[in-house]
Amino acid sequence: MKESIICFIGGGNMASSLIGGLLQTGVSANNLRVADTNPNALASYFPIQTYNDNLQAIQDANVIVLAVKPQQMAEVAKSIATALPEHPPLFISIAAGIRIADLNRWLGKDRAIPIVRVMPNTPALVQSGASALCASTHVSKQQHELAENILRAVGLTVWLTDENMMDAVTALSGSGPAYFFLLMEILEKTGVQLGLPQETARLLTLQTAFGAAKMALESSEDAATLRARVTSKGGTTEQAINTLQASDIQALFDRALQAAQTRATSMADEYGEQA
Numbered sequence: 001m002k003e004s005i006i007c008f009i010g011g012g013n014m015a016s017s018l019i020g021g022l023l024q025t026g027v028s029a030n031n032l033r034v035a036d037t038n039p040n041a042l043a044s045y046f047p048i049q050t051y052n053d054n055l056q057a058i059q060d061a062n063v064i065v066l067a068v069k070p071q072q073m074a075e076v077a078k079s080i081a082t083a084l085p086e087h088p089p090l091f092i093s094i095a096a097g098i099r100i101a102d103l104n105r106w107l108g109k110d111r112a113i114p115i116v117r118v119m120p121n122t123p124a125l126v127q128s129g130a131s132a133l134c135a136s137t138h139v140s141k142q143q144h145e146l147a148e149n150i151l152r153a154v155g156l157t158v159w160l161t162d163e164n165m166m167d168a169v170t171a172l173s174g175s176g177p178a179y180f181f182l183l184m185e186i187l188e189k190t191g192v193q194l195g196l197p198q199e200t201a202r203l204l205t206l207q208t209a210f211g212a213a214k215m216a217l218e219s220s221e222d223a224a225t226l227r228a229r230v231t232s233k234g235g236t237t238e239q240a241i242n243t244l245q246a247s248d249i250q251a252l253f254d255r256a257l258q259a260a261q262t263r264a265t266s267m268a269d270e271y272g273e274q275a
């Protein structure tokens with residue numbers, strides 16, 4: 001990965017998290033590029049080369065990370081196709097929903113293009129991302145390792161052989177940080193309502209979230225057991241958990257993640273097949 005030139009097309013929220021995370025891990029700024037409709041804003045954040053011309057940005061790149069919105073992907077990929085060399089570089093797409101087959105058709109028409117579809121998440125910015133990766137059959141062993149090295153530099157990686165699982169991953173870990181941030185917002189607000197100063201409620205919320213995640217990651221016990229250890233019989237936690245379960249919090253999350261997964265699948269149809 002050290003010598004590879006990695007070019008991001010689209011420099012929004014997710015690309016910025018990946019770029020920031022890669023820079024933090026020691027990837028040289030000389031090896032990273034980003035193209036965006038508004039490159040000036042990015043140039044002030046990151047010490048890397050920025051472009052407003054995608055075709056100029058991809059010249060000599062070993063890896064092209066497609067990081068535009070799903071609805072922009074067909075147009076962007078078809079335009080890049082016009083400038084691809086005989087031996088195309090590795091493409092990494094992070095777009096929700098967009099299928100490898102559609103990307104290959106837009107990028108290569110009938111020729112095979114090495115594509116790894118990835119669903120990362122924004123904690124990549126602090127090297128704590130979670131990414132699922134799925135490779136097209138045209139990805140070489142070296143390119144497979146390259147994609148793995150890029151994403152592993154910013155967090156956990158898991159490989160999927162069944163691309164159909166990517167929409168479930170999107171619902172779980174792609175969107176997942178937002179669920180935890182929402183819970184943090186709720187806990188902080190409720191703490192204030194219970195009489196705590198705002199900053200105290202904020203700090204206690206964040207440290208509790210961090211501590212619970214760290215403990216769950218480092219423990220050999222499952223989340224249900226760790227929860228039971230907090231829940232003293234006849235105590236305070238029991239009251240809170242009973243209240244949450246009386247409103248069927250499991251059913252609520254079932255519906256929420258189902259809705260996210262369904263949207264990922266519908267985006268694939270909306271912006272893929274017919275695009």
Ligand SMILES: NC(=O)C1=CN([C@@H]2O[C@H](COP(=O)(O)OP(=O)(O)OC[C@H]3O[C@@H](n4cnc5c(N)ncnc54)[C@H](OP(=O)(O)O)[C@@H]3O)[C@@H](O)[C@H]2O)C=CC1
Pocket residue numbers: 009010011012013014015035036037038054067068069070072076094095096119120121122174175
């Ligand atoms: N945000 C997240 O947590 C995650 C996002 N993703 C995926 O990442 C992708 C990007 O999402 P996100 O970063 O949130 O979206 P953003 O809108 O923040 O980023 C997309 C960027 O691409 C730019 N852009 C638009 N058209 C072009 C073009 N033709 N050429 C170059 N750049 C262009 C946009 O500019 P402008 O604003 O001017 O249009 C914008 O800056 C999506 O496909 C999403 O599904 C995946 C996992 C997590």
Ligand SMILES: O=C(O)[C@@H]1CCC=N1
Pocket residue numbers: 096170174175
């Ligand atoms: O909300 C979205 O569509 C993107 C994909 C996963 C996280 N953000």
